Amino acid sequence: xxxxxxxxxxxxxxxxxxxxxxxxxxMNHEYMYWYRQDPGMGLRLIHYSVGEGTTAKGExxxxxxxxxxxxxxxxxxxxxxxxSQTSVYFCASSPRDHRTFFGQGTRLTVV
Amino acid sequence: xxxxxxxxxxxxxxxxxxVLLRCNYSSSVPPYLFWYVQYPNQGLQLLLKYTSAATLVxxxxxxxxxxxxxxxxxxxxxxxxxxxxxxxYFCAVSDERGSTLGRLYFGRGTQLTVWx
Numbered sequence: 001x002x003x004x005x006x007x008x009x010x011x012x013x014x015x016x017x018x019x020x021x022x023x024x025x026x027m028n029h030e031y032m033y034w035y036r037q038d039p040g041m042g043l044r045l046i047h048y049s050v051g052e053g054t055t056a057k058g059e060x061x062x063x064x065x066x067x068x069x070x071x072x073x074x075x076x077x078x079x080x081x082x083x084s085q086t087s088v089y090f091c092a093s094s095p096r097d098h099r100t101f102f103g104q105g106t107r108l109t110v111v
Numbered sequence: 112x113x114x115x116x117x118x119x120x121x122x123x124x125x126x127x128x129x130v131l132l133r134c135n136y137s138s139s140v141p142p143y144l145f146w147y148v149q150y151p152n153q154g155l156q157l158l159l160k161y162t163s164a165a166t167l168v169x170x171x172x173x174x175x176x177x178x179x180x181x182x183x184x185x186x187x188x189x190x191x192x193x194x195x196x197x198x199x200y201f202c203a204v205s206d207e208r209g210s211t212l213g214r215l216y217f218g219r220g221t222q223l224t225v226w227x
Binding site (some may be wrong): 004030031033035040041042043044045048050058059090092094096097098099100102103104105 | 152217219
Protein backbone atom coordinates (compact mmCIF):
# COMPACT_ATOMS: atom_id res chain seq x y z
CA UNK A 1 0.00 0.00 0.00
CA UNK A 2 1.94 3.02 -1.27
CA UNK A 3 -0.42 5.77 0.02
CA UNK A 4 0.23 9.07 -1.76
CA UNK A 5 3.03 9.05 -4.33
CA UNK A 6 4.50 12.16 -5.93
CA UNK A 7 6.76 12.37 -8.95
CA UNK A 8 9.30 13.77 -9.44
CA UNK A 9 10.93 14.29 -6.04
CA UNK A 10 13.27 17.03 -7.25
CA UNK A 11 13.25 19.33 -10.25
CA UNK A 12 15.07 22.42 -11.43
CA UNK A 13 13.35 24.61 -14.00
CA UNK A 14 14.39 27.71 -15.87
CA UNK A 15 12.14 30.73 -15.70
CA UNK A 16 9.39 30.40 -18.29
CA UNK A 17 9.54 26.64 -18.59
CA UNK A 18 6.53 24.47 -17.93
CA UNK A 19 6.14 21.23 -16.05
CA UNK A 20 3.61 18.92 -14.49
CA UNK A 21 3.78 17.38 -11.04
CA UNK A 22 2.13 14.02 -10.72
CA UNK A 23 0.26 12.71 -7.69
CA UNK A 24 -1.27 9.27 -7.28
CA UNK A 25 -3.15 7.78 -4.34
CA UNK A 26 -4.19 4.18 -3.92
CA MET A 27 -6.60 4.62 -0.98
CA ASN A 28 -9.71 5.40 -3.06
CA HIS A 29 -10.03 8.80 -1.40
CA GLU A 30 -12.59 11.27 -2.72
CA TYR A 31 -10.63 14.43 -1.98
CA MET A 32 -7.21 15.46 -3.19
CA TYR A 33 -5.14 18.59 -2.58
CA TRP A 34 -2.00 20.40 -3.62
CA TYR A 35 -0.13 22.48 -1.05
CA ARG A 36 3.08 24.46 -1.21
CA GLN A 37 5.43 24.84 1.72
CA ASP A 38 7.69 27.84 2.07
CA PRO A 39 10.05 28.59 4.98
CA GLY A 40 8.22 30.28 7.84
CA MET A 41 4.88 30.10 6.01
CA GLY A 42 3.60 26.67 6.84
CA LEU A 43 1.62 24.95 4.09
CA ARG A 44 -0.79 26.80 1.87
CA LEU A 45 -3.49 25.25 -0.28
CA ILE A 46 -3.07 25.79 -4.03
CA HIS A 47 -5.93 23.79 -5.53
CA TYR A 48 -8.10 20.91 -4.49
CA SER A 49 -10.55 18.41 -5.94
CA VAL A 50 -13.71 16.91 -4.46
CA GLY A 51 -13.96 14.19 -7.08
CA GLU A 52 -13.04 12.99 -10.53
CA GLY A 53 -13.41 15.74 -13.08
CA THR A 54 -13.77 18.56 -10.52
CA THR A 55 -11.24 21.09 -9.26
CA ALA A 56 -11.37 24.27 -7.20
CA LYS A 57 -9.04 27.09 -6.17
CA GLY A 58 -7.39 27.25 -2.79
CA GLU A 59 -5.54 30.08 -1.04
CA UNK A 60 -2.75 30.59 -3.58
CA UNK A 61 -3.91 29.37 -7.03
CA UNK A 62 -2.30 31.96 -9.30
CA UNK A 63 0.20 30.53 -11.77
CA UNK A 64 -0.99 26.94 -11.36
CA UNK A 65 -3.49 24.70 -13.05
CA UNK A 66 -4.74 21.27 -12.04
CA UNK A 67 -6.61 18.34 -13.48
CA UNK A 68 -8.20 15.24 -12.06
CA UNK A 69 -9.13 13.00 -14.96
CA UNK A 70 -9.02 9.87 -12.83
CA UNK A 71 -10.03 9.51 -9.19
CA UNK A 72 -6.60 8.31 -8.14
CA UNK A 73 -4.56 11.01 -9.90
CA UNK A 74 -4.23 14.74 -9.36
CA UNK A 75 -1.90 16.74 -11.61
CA UNK A 76 -0.44 20.16 -10.86
CA UNK A 77 0.81 22.21 -13.80
CA UNK A 78 3.03 25.24 -14.05
CA UNK A 79 2.62 26.84 -17.48
CA UNK A 80 5.38 29.43 -17.16
CA UNK A 81 7.52 28.92 -14.09
CA UNK A 82 8.67 31.91 -12.05
CA UNK A 83 11.30 32.10 -9.28
CA SER A 84 8.47 32.81 -6.81
CA GLN A 85 7.26 29.27 -7.44
CA THR A 86 10.40 27.81 -5.92
CA SER A 87 8.96 25.74 -3.11
CA VAL A 88 8.27 22.28 -1.79
CA TYR A 89 5.00 20.94 -3.13
CA PHE A 90 2.91 18.41 -1.27
CA CYS A 91 0.05 16.39 -2.60
CA ALA A 92 -2.48 15.02 -0.15
CA SER A 93 -5.68 13.03 -0.13
CA SER A 94 -8.46 12.46 2.37
CA PRO A 95 -11.56 10.35 2.79
CA ARG A 96 -14.76 11.83 4.24
CA ASP A 97 -13.47 11.89 7.81
CA HIS A 98 -10.93 14.73 7.77
CA ARG A 99 -7.89 12.48 8.00
CA THR A 100 -5.38 13.79 5.49
CA PHE A 101 -2.51 11.77 4.08
CA PHE A 102 0.48 13.51 2.56
CA GLY A 103 2.99 12.53 -0.07
CA GLN A 104 6.72 12.92 0.43
CA GLY A 105 6.93 16.20 -1.42
CA THR A 106 8.51 17.59 -4.59
CA ARG A 107 11.29 20.12 -4.21
CA LEU A 108 11.09 22.55 -7.12
CA THR A 109 13.67 25.22 -7.85
CA VAL A 110 13.07 27.83 -10.54
CA VAL A 111 16.19 29.66 -11.67
CA UNK B 112 -11.52 32.45 6.68
CA UNK B 113 -10.07 30.14 9.25
CA UNK B 114 -6.64 30.81 10.64
CA UNK B 115 -4.17 29.31 13.06
CA UNK B 116 -1.45 31.01 15.06
CA UNK B 117 1.47 29.09 16.47
CA UNK B 118 3.31 30.97 19.18
CA UNK B 119 7.04 30.50 18.92
CA UNK B 120 8.75 29.47 15.71
CA UNK B 121 11.48 27.68 17.69
CA UNK B 122 11.24 25.78 20.96
CA UNK B 123 14.20 24.11 22.67
CA UNK B 124 13.96 21.64 25.53
CA UNK B 125 16.25 19.21 27.26
CA UNK B 126 15.70 15.51 26.90
CA UNK B 127 13.20 14.42 29.56
CA UNK B 128 11.67 17.87 29.93
CA UNK B 129 8.08 18.86 29.24
CA VAL B 130 7.24 19.80 25.65
CA LEU B 131 4.63 22.53 25.17
CA LEU B 132 3.83 23.83 21.69
CA ARG B 133 1.17 26.52 21.50
CA CYS B 134 -1.61 26.92 18.96
CA ASN B 135 -4.56 29.29 18.82
CA TYR B 136 -7.26 29.19 16.20
CA SER B 137 -9.73 31.66 14.81
CA SER B 138 -13.11 30.29 13.85
CA SER B 139 -16.72 31.22 14.40
CA VAL B 140 -17.55 27.70 15.52
CA PRO B 141 -15.27 25.02 16.96
CA PRO B 142 -13.58 23.46 13.95
CA TYR B 143 -11.67 20.26 13.52
CA LEU B 144 -8.13 20.76 14.81
CA PHE B 145 -4.97 18.84 14.05
CA TRP B 146 -1.32 18.56 14.92
CA TYR B 147 1.10 17.28 12.29
CA VAL B 148 4.79 16.49 12.58
CA GLN B 149 7.34 16.80 9.80
CA TYR B 150 10.76 15.17 9.97
CA PRO B 151 13.51 16.52 7.70
CA ASN B 152 12.88 15.94 4.01
CA GLN B 153 9.66 14.07 4.66
CA GLY B 154 5.96 14.65 4.33
CA LEU B 155 3.60 15.45 7.17
CA GLN B 156 2.40 12.82 9.59
CA LEU B 157 -0.76 13.18 11.65
CA LEU B 158 -0.08 13.28 15.41
CA LEU B 159 -3.63 13.77 16.63
CA LYS B 160 -7.02 15.16 15.71
CA TYR B 161 -9.77 16.92 17.65
CA THR B 162 -13.35 16.32 16.50
CA SER B 163 -15.27 17.22 19.70
CA ALA B 164 -15.57 13.71 21.14
CA ALA B 165 -13.28 14.69 24.02
CA THR B 166 -11.42 17.89 24.84
CA LEU B 167 -8.23 16.00 25.73
CA VAL B 168 -6.94 14.18 22.69
CA UNK B 169 -4.20 11.58 22.82
CA UNK B 170 -2.01 11.02 19.82
CA UNK B 171 0.95 8.99 18.73
CA UNK B 172 4.42 9.02 20.30
CA UNK B 173 3.09 10.13 23.70
CA UNK B 174 1.75 13.48 22.55
CA UNK B 175 -1.59 14.92 23.59
CA UNK B 176 -3.48 18.16 23.10
CA UNK B 177 -6.27 19.88 24.95
CA UNK B 178 -9.03 21.82 23.24
CA UNK B 179 -10.04 24.92 25.22
CA UNK B 180 -12.94 26.72 23.62
CA UNK B 181 -12.80 29.68 26.03
CA UNK B 182 -9.19 30.31 25.05
CA UNK B 183 -9.55 29.19 21.39
CA UNK B 184 -6.45 27.11 21.99
CA UNK B 185 -5.22 23.63 21.12
CA UNK B 186 -1.77 23.32 22.69
CA UNK B 187 0.35 20.22 22.16
CA UNK B 188 2.18 18.63 25.08
CA UNK B 189 4.40 15.70 25.89
CA UNK B 190 5.48 15.03 29.47
CA UNK B 191 9.02 13.91 28.64
CA UNK B 192 10.88 14.88 25.47
CA UNK B 193 12.96 12.38 23.56
CA UNK B 194 15.70 13.09 21.08
CA UNK B 195 13.58 11.55 18.35
CA UNK B 196 10.92 14.25 18.90
CA UNK B 197 13.11 16.83 17.21
CA UNK B 198 11.12 17.93 14.17
CA UNK B 199 8.83 20.66 12.91
CA TYR B 200 5.29 20.68 14.23
CA PHE B 201 2.29 22.20 12.52
CA CYS B 202 -1.09 23.05 13.95
CA ALA B 203 -3.92 23.04 11.43
CA VAL B 204 -7.64 23.71 11.27
CA SER B 205 -10.08 22.14 8.85
CA ASP B 206 -13.31 23.28 7.33
CA GLU B 207 -16.15 24.12 9.61
CA ARG B 208 -18.43 21.37 10.80
CA GLY B 209 -20.99 20.10 8.34
CA SER B 210 -18.46 19.54 5.60
CA THR B 211 -16.54 16.34 4.93
CA LEU B 212 -13.96 18.21 2.85
CA GLY B 213 -10.61 18.27 4.58
CA ARG B 214 -9.08 21.54 3.42
CA LEU B 215 -6.43 22.42 5.96
CA TYR B 216 -5.24 25.84 7.08
CA PHE B 217 -1.84 25.60 8.69
CA GLY B 218 0.07 27.59 11.21
CA ARG B 219 3.60 28.65 10.36
CA GLY B 220 5.13 25.78 12.26
CA THR B 221 7.28 25.35 15.36
CA GLN B 222 10.72 23.80 15.14
CA LEU B 223 11.38 21.65 18.20
CA THR B 224 14.98 21.08 19.23
CA VAL B 225 15.77 18.52 21.93
CA TRP B 226 19.10 18.83 23.73
CA UNK B 227 20.78 15.79 25.29
